[in-house]
Amino acid sequence: MADRRAVIMGAGITGVLVARELLLAGWEVTVLEAKHVGAGSSSRTAAGIRQQFSTPGTVRGMRYSVGFYQRFAEEVEDGTCPIVQNGYLFLHADQRRWEQAKQTAAMQRDAGLTEVEVLEHADLRARFPWVGPEAALGATHCPTDGFLLPHLVYNEGARRVRELGGALLQTAPVTEATLQADRVVAVKTPKGTFEGDLFVDCTNAWTHRLAAILDAQPLEVCPYKRYIWFLQRDGPMTAQQLSTMPLTITPQGTYVRPENEDTLMMGRKHVAEPELGFAYEDQDHIDTRFSHSGGVDAWPFELWMELSEVVPSVAEFAGIQATTGGYYAETPDHNPFLGYDRQRANLVRLVGFSGHGAMMGPFTAKIALSLCEAGADVDSVEVDGAAVSLDAFRIGRDLSKRERMVI
Numbered sequence: 056m057a058d059r060r061a062v063i064m065g066a067g068i069t070g071v072l073v074a075r076e077l078l079l080a081g082w083e084v085t086v087l088e089a090k091h092v093g094a095g096s097s098s099r100t101a102a103g104i105r106q107q108f109s110t111p112g113t114v115r116g117m118r119y120s121v122g123f124y125q126r127f128a129e130e131v132e133d134g135t136c137p138i139v140q141n142g143y144l145f146l147h148a149d150q151r152r153w154e155q156a157k158q159t160a161a162m163q164r165d166a167g168l169t170e171v172e173v174l175e176h177a178d179l180r181a182r183f184p185w186v187g188p189e190a191a192l193g194a195t196h197c198p199t200d201g202f203l204l205p206h207l208v209y210n211e212g213a214r215r216v217r218e219l220g221g222a223l224l225q226t227a228p229v230t231e232a233t234l235q236a237d238r239v240v241a242v243k244t245p246k247g248t249f250e251g252d253l254f255v256d257c258t259n260a261w262t263h264r265l266a267a268i269l270d271a272q273p274l275e276v277c278p279y280k281r282y283i284w285f286l287q288r289d290g291p292m293t294a295q296q297l298s299t300m301p302l303t304i305t306p307q308g309t310y311v312r313p314e315n316e317d318t319l320m321m322g323r324k325h326v327a328e329p330e331l332g333f334a335y336e337d338q339d340h341i342d343t344r345f346s347h348s349g350g351v352d353a354w355p356f357e358l359w360m361e362l363s364e365v366v367p368s369v370a371e372f373a374g375i376q377a378t379t380g381g382y383y384a385e386t387p388d389h390n391p392f393l394g395y396d397r398q399r400a401n402l403v404r405l406v407g408f409s410g411h412g413a414m415m416g417p418f419t420a421k422i423a424l425s426l427c428e429a430g431a432d433v434d435s436v437e438v439d440g441a442a443v444s445l446d447a448f449r450i451g452r453d454l455s456k457r458e459r460m461v462i
């Protein structure tokens with residue numbers, strides 16, 4: 056096993072799926088988690104999964120992720136499939152954006168997403184009659200997209216890591232490191248010191264702090280608070296209609312999806328300040344302006360009213376029942392950093408997932424295995440027989456070219 060001992064820091068969706076992938080390839084793996092499995096954004100996510108992206112490489116990568124999550128049902132102890140393929144519907148009300156969306160759908164089809172559909176207004180209304188008549192010019196829809204059951208991914212992922220012979224320690228924050236020349240030799244936690252040949256940073260929103268401990272490169276990853284709200288069904292929308300709804304993005308940028316047959320999840324990015332030093336408890340802190348109990352002047356009520364213009368039956372829902380919060384670890388171009396650190400030669404960084412780390416998890420794990428096996432950055436990985444360039448994820452890339460389809 057010499058040279059193949061990996062120490063993975065962070066046990067969210069990324070950390071456990073990377074650990075599983077390395078174990079299956081014969082690596083000896085130790086996962087160190089500061090709190091508990093899923094303590095970060097993996098347990099606070101809307102967990103939407105879509106293949107509708109603006110670059111062919113990401114479309115192919117997310118296609119791989121969808122296939123992985125379907126197959127992962129075989130590894131879940133009770134066989135539950137962790138992906139709910141209700142589809143993903145992007146509504147468009149602006150003519151210029153709608154034309155652009157149709158061109159993007161053509162590119163997605165060329166990249167292998169053959170099932171993506173362009174629904175002009177009449178088709179949209181026929182397929183999804185709950186969309187208001189004036190709400191959109193049209194929509195793109197991909198029926199194999201949807202959302203994940205994130206707890207199944209990280210909990211069953213962690214169970215698989217142990218089943219495959221990996222060590223996974225909780226309440227084991229990395230607090231110090233032994234460094235030699237440009238390499239990490241060992242990391243220290245309250246549960247012991249762990250040596251490795253390779254170290255993998257899966258701490259996402261905490262990556263700045265880990266980088267300081269490892270004297271690694273500070274990356275452009277900023278934590279921003281994000282909220283999700285839960286609305287209770289009432290009025291004419293039936294349980295059947297709600298539970299089969301695709302994840303829907305309104306022209307204004309609000310996203311909604313069923314949480315269960317009586318509850319609609321709603322989210323929307325707001326203008327926020329970066330919070331580099333946030334505490335674990337801050338994830339659960341709900342600012343009154345963003346709380347379901349913040350009164351009718353609070354933002355979620357404004358969003359609920361706005362949503363009612365797009366999905367009129369939602370106006371008759373019983374109310375907003377709950378709010379949850381977490382952090383996006385955002386990069387300037389909304390793509391993660393997946394590659395070797397420039398200061399620590401045996402440190403792989405897999406961080407900065409912005410709003411799409413849950414869906415990227417399997418693709419990230421595939422890339423991580425290539426990186427670990429190569430011992431250096433790689434130009435591409437093979438997905439379904441096609442080479443997918445990793446330029447968009449390279450550390451040190453030009454950050455001015457942004458992923459356009461971000462939520």
Ligand SMILES: Cc1cc2nc3c(=O)[nH]c(=O)nc-3n(C[C@H](O)[C@H](O)[C@H](O)COP(=O)(O)OP(=O)(O)OC[C@H]3O[C@@H](n4cnc5c(N)ncnc54)[C@H](O)[C@@H]3O)c2cc1C
Pocket residue numbers: 064065066067068069070087088089090091092093094095096097098099100101102103104227228229230257258259260261265281282283322380381382383408409410411412413414415
């Ligand atoms: C409101 C919201 C909505 C979202 N919606 C979506 C969506 O629709 N689709 C999607 O794909 N993604 C979505 N995301 C993003 C997604 O949840 C994340 O990108 C993903 O969960 C990242 O997983 P991770 O494992 O990389 O990071 P995390 O789950 O944050 O895990 C990092 C782990 O590192 C641990 N850690 C930190 N420091 C140390 C240390 N020193 N030593 C050891 N361990 C340490 C933490 O305790 C934590 O458990 C959303 C996020 C939020 C907050």
